[in-house]
Amino acid sequence: MTSLVRKLAFATALVAAPFMAVTTASAEGEKYVLVSHAPDSDSWWNTIKNGIALAGEQMGVEVEYRNPPTGDIADMARIIEQATASGPNGIITTLADYDVLSGPIQAAVDSGVDVIIMNTGSPDQARELGALMYVGQPEYDAGYAAGQRAKGDGVTSFLCVNHTIQQPTLAERCQGFADGLGVELGAAMLDSGTDPAEVKNKVLAYLSANPDTDAILTLGPVSADPTILAVEEAGLAGEIYFGTFDLGDEIVKAIKSGTINWGIDQQPFLQAYLPVVILTNYHRYGVLPGNNINSGPGFVTADGLTLVEKFAGEYR
Template sequence: MNIKTCLTAMTVALTTLGATSAYAEGERFVFVSHAPDSDSWWNTIKTALTEAEAQLGVTVEYRNPPTGDIADMARIIEQAAATNPDGIISSLADFDALSGPLTDAIERGIPVITVNSGTEEQSAKIGAMMHIGQPESLAGRKAGERAMAEASPKSFLCVNHYITNAASVDRCSGFAEGIGVDLGSQMIDSGQDPSEIKNKVLAYLAANPETDAILTLGPTSAAPTLEALKENGLAGEIYFGTFDLSAEIADGIKNDVISWAIDQQPYYQGYLPVVLLTNFNRYGLALPSNIASGPGFVTKDTIDLVAEEAGVHR
């Protein structure tokens, strides 16, 4: 039985039990992300939360700092803990800034699962129950190794739209390791404004015409980079890989501009912690070990299978 079948069976069982069990009391969980309002990648996680709510009869409140400010995120976690929810699910984008509020929540007796950003080791250090996400250094290294097998680049540009998130730097440095070069100055802080990203990519490639490959870290940086390559005539001429999926990324793969996208399966990062916390709250079931939701490569050979779900379930 594959994981999707197992999850479906689990959900059906929980829903059925929830209709009759004295333990099903409409739990309330809070999901806190580091994403700004402008980051569409998180729509897949929001879909997962909504579907988990409906299936399990729980409430999940999604909260985030509108501008992506980590200090604001820390305050959101503190405010969430003060409401004494049945569980908190949080990304761990900045360990130094977020470990304190999350540890405080745990010490209040609130179950915490970390997802997406951060590492299994950091999650364990604060006392969280588990971590669900993609090992980012590994994902970056696998991306670099794939690039070497397909194009043997000697230099690259990593377009980092969230440089304050350690996981994003891990992706860039892992890619450098995978192709066997030093990261050096090949990572740029692009910011999150599409026009600014496009102009910075154009400027870097103009100043470094020997660049063999480009790595973007998600839809926020991938879409403007695609526009930059159309403008300077390098679309389809320079090796281009990216993390995550979106409609623009799917089109780039179909049109042979992007070679592949790394799918960390964000749906699992939203859906699984809600299911697991519900099991824990209702039945006292122990949580399993950490779950690596990625990496997996989506290529032109497989894009048709996932394109229609990009931004929804993929």
Template sequence: MKKLLAAALGVCGLILTGAVAHAAERIVFVGHWSESDSFFNVIRNSAQLAATQMGVTVEFRNPPGGDLSQMARLIDQAIASKPNGIISTVPDEKIVDDPLSNAVASGIPVVIVNSGSADIARKIGALRYIGQAEYEAGKAAGEKAKAAGVKSFVCVNHFYQHPASHRRCQGFADALGVKLGAQDMDSGTDPNDIVARTAAFLKAHPDTQAILTLGPTGADPVIRWVKDQGAADKYFFATFDLSQAIVGAMKEGMIKVAVDQQPFIQGYGAVGILTDYVRFGVLQANDVYSGPGLITKNNLDQVLALAGKYR
């Protein structure tokens, strides 16, 4: 019995030792979203799910109110804390290029997600990029609008300072065959401002046929406003990403298409790539393009139950 007990305790010791080693692995995730951005919740949920399943710790850090000027400081703080890895978005290369390059130089593996590109990841020295091609995503939505006869639109741009946002609007414009100018409208992030500025644009441009929003931050208040105006059938409404409001409007036929960059893959995949690299020294061969995918009323039922959480 004493020998069996000793053996059992030895096995338990090995298990506990392995668990402690895994628990000590810490990843810092620096994103550009504000806390109120529902899109961020999907990436956060998926990253946390991966962390729980893989036995690592993920710390989420983002600038209050989405102020990009603070991202460099957050990355510097993450480096100083000496994590096992850093996941970061690249909403503006000028702001985060140097601090992320410094992280790589200090021996901290980095994965770029969501905003940025494979080229930027290689320049920084990051392991991999996970995200969608933004111009192609905007163009895919624009092609749907063109097929419906749309020739004019407004792009409700709630993250105007991010280069990726303009690539989305440009792709949509190019698909329609129109020049992009004032349609790329800085809506701000406050719901009241978004509605006021969108309403002002549509009043000044009464022939506008389509509304393109770049995510739930812009889509949710515009959906409510359009419904209040009794104009649910007036515009070809396209958007990026999903929320409960977007799903509801799509079920009603108000929103015609949503561009799904599958943020679950971004958060979950980034944690997986870093964990595999840190623990086992293995790295998949390619960057991951999580989108664009297009959601319409025809394939909506498949994502209904997970919208806002994992989709």
């Protein structure tokens, strides 16, 4: 049964219910669930929540945000299964681990739920699972572009601080950066963990053991914020080349001060906002963009901070 026919058949059966985290009221009856891999502690995802909230309000649909509190991918798989069982018109989900999540996502598609993959995964994986499309940043390509930029600035060696090494997509950022530089990744990728004190201490230890390191690449605020502190403590702020993925309050401050050279903005607001709009218009009017949507990468430097600084952590 197609999603449009299913909507007509079950429209009278949809009843508003309490939702977790972010929800908006629906006048049309559509219900969408966004499932992410993010733990509750990762504030970067507040922008995602703001994106679906605004889209839900503007489109007049219900939107629910669900995530595994600790970031456990197996727990996320169960959440996708639960979301599918609740009978939504669509599911928007990250694909942080294809091996673990492809089964539940495929099952949702097979049951007639329209799915859009966002943030992590790839267009090829989305197509393989039967999802409508992919909205996000091609991670390897973003890392490669960053590596080429750093190479042009004279960087020949680096440390990549990976705070969630079990997620393949983050490793792609490190590998892309190494390939863009034209060097081996090898031991340059540091398994830092997510505890801020541990991240800081591991970065300090690496820099002490490898004093010729030209640059540091962090993969988001979880690793960037404590690395900023490590660089400052080591007396290297403004001296060592420092790039990061994603934005946040501390990252913006560090770009402004010259500690960080640039941040890669994958525009998470669009990753959340656009799928809600696309699904709603698809179900109401049968229209669908013909291509996947790359939301990034875009490089943010000190010269372009006005709007970023104003909306960092909210819409940027």
